[in-house]
Amino acid sequence: MSRKFWTPIYTTLRRTLPSKHSYLPANSAFKFPSPTYFFSSPSPSSSPNSPFSSGYDFYSLQNPKFPVRIFCFSTGAEEQSSARCWSCGAVAIAAPFLVCETCRSVQPMDRSVDYFQIFGLEKKYDIEVQNLEGKYKDWQKKLHPDLVHSKSQRERGYAADQSARVIDAYCTLSKPLLRAIYILRLEGIDVDEEETLTDPELLSEILEIREAVEEAADPLALNEIKSQMNEKLNHWSNSFATAFRCRKFEEAVNSIRRMTYYERVTEEIVKKL
Numbered sequence: 001m002s003r004k005f006w007t008p009i010y011t012t013l014r015r016t017l018p019s020k021h022s023y024l025p026a027n028s029a030f031k032f033p034s035p036t037y038f039f040s041s042p043s044p045s046s047s048p049n050s051p052f053s054s055g056y057d058f059y060s061l062q063n064p065k066f067p068v069r070i071f072c073f074s075t076g077a078e079e080q081s082s083a084r085c086w087s088c089g090a091v092a093i094a095a096p097f098l099v100c101e102t103c104r105s106v107q108p109m110d111r112s113v114d115y116f117q118i119f120g121l122e123k124k125y126d127i128e129v130q131n132l133e134g135k136y137k138d139w140q141k142k143l144h145p146d147l148v149h150s151k152s153q154r155e156r157g158y159a160a161d162q163s164a165r166v167i168d169a170y171c172t173l174s175k176p177l178l179r180a181i182y183i184l185r186l187e188g189i190d191v192d193e194e195e196t197l198t199d200p201e202l203l204s205e206i207l208e209i210r211e212a213v214e215e216a217a218d219p220l221a222l223n224e225i226k227s228q229m230n231e232k233l234n235h236w237s238n239s240f241a242t243a244f245r246c247r248k249f250e251e252a253v254n255s256i257r258r259m260t261y262y263e264r265v266t267e268e269i270v271k272k273l
Contacts, residue, residue: 083110087155098162099142105151106143106159114186115169125183125241129174136170139163176237177259183244184252191253199257206261213268222269229266233259 083092090102096113099106116123119135141147143163148156172178181191197203209225216222240255 083107098139098166104142106148106155106162108158109161109165115173115182118166118169119173121173123183123186125180125244127173127179132170132174136166139166176233176240177256177263180237180240180244180252180256180259184249184256187249189249189253191256197257202258202261206265209265210268213265213272216272219273222273226266226269226273229262229269232262233266236262 083097084090085092085100085103085105086108087105088100088103090100093101096117097107097110098118114123118139119132121127140163143159143166145156145159145163148159151159172182184191209229212225213222216225236255236258240252240259243249243251243255
């Protein structure tokens with residue numbers, strides 16, 4: 001019997017993952033709803049520059065609650081250390097090598113560079129989100145396609161790709177839920193959003209919350225529920241951070257599952273306000 005392991009929400013995440021092998025369980029029985037965020041890049045198998053190998057494997061254990069896909073890829077460290085500018089031939093001074101410091105030419109996209117590296121961050125869940133915007137604006141001052149409109153078609157294409165990727169990186173790292181999903185992906189863990197949810201406690205809670213949202217008579221009541229959802233999101237975000245630091249990936253996935261539902265409720269409230 002065939003099973004769907006690949007879903008559109010993670011397309012971009014799958015393309016940008018320098019990680020190690022991870023042999024983790026693939027049995028699952030919950031329905032993981034699709035977050036509303038969507039990335040539209042093509043799948044890694046369609047790219048000749050993809051860091052992934054062509055082979056994939058799956059492993060199952062007895063008790064785990066989440067599905068995982070196993071990846072094989074290069075870290076890209078060798079390519080970064082010997083990278084040269086396509087335009088002037090200068091050796092990369094520092095990573096990530098998005099723009100040549102010698103001739104200022106925008107470089108082709110290197111998918112072995114992850115989103116944390118783009119922003120000069122350590123690969124961890126707890127980051128200073130307020131510092132992202134400044135770095136994002138710095139990159140866009142160098143990469144925005146409008147700044148290279150007089151350059152060659154080749155470089156304009158590089159700028160469009162690099163600028164779009166920096167935007168994806170900024171949006172992903174600035175949102176706790178997307179950042180959690182992404183950092184697990186860097187560990188080789190792919191939570192299947194199509195799995196069926198059977199946790200009775202969570203099901204009951206979500207049904208009660210949705211009923212409260214539907215019955216809310218005014219914006220004041222909706223904002224009260226929204227405030228409660230923010231508290232729950234913060235709680236499970238902290239739970240994810242602890243689980244990830246301790247390498248307790250099943251607990252980390254459970255936290256993502258909760259964050260996803262509370263995020264969706266918050267979005268429904270915002271639409272009604």
